[in-house]
Amino acid sequence: MSPACIGSGVCAGSAPGHFAIGADGRSHPPATPVDPDDAILGAAASCPMEAITVTDADTGTHVDPFI
Secondary structure (H helix, E strand, C coil): CCCCCCCCCCCHHHCCCEEEECCCEEEEEECCCCCCHHHHHHHHHHHHCCCCCCCCCCCCEEEEECC
């Protein structure tokens, strides 16, 4: 979870298998790394606060969802 998250729910709505709104009202990603599929990249691109970053777990390279 990013401190920039405002809990808009866009990510949980577009990728419910990957994000959920917690008791604190903010979005939380899964605890384990996952492959960045279209739903995750779309959620990152749709985040109004740009609070979601997608990183390749093997290389640490940032995956740009805006391409």
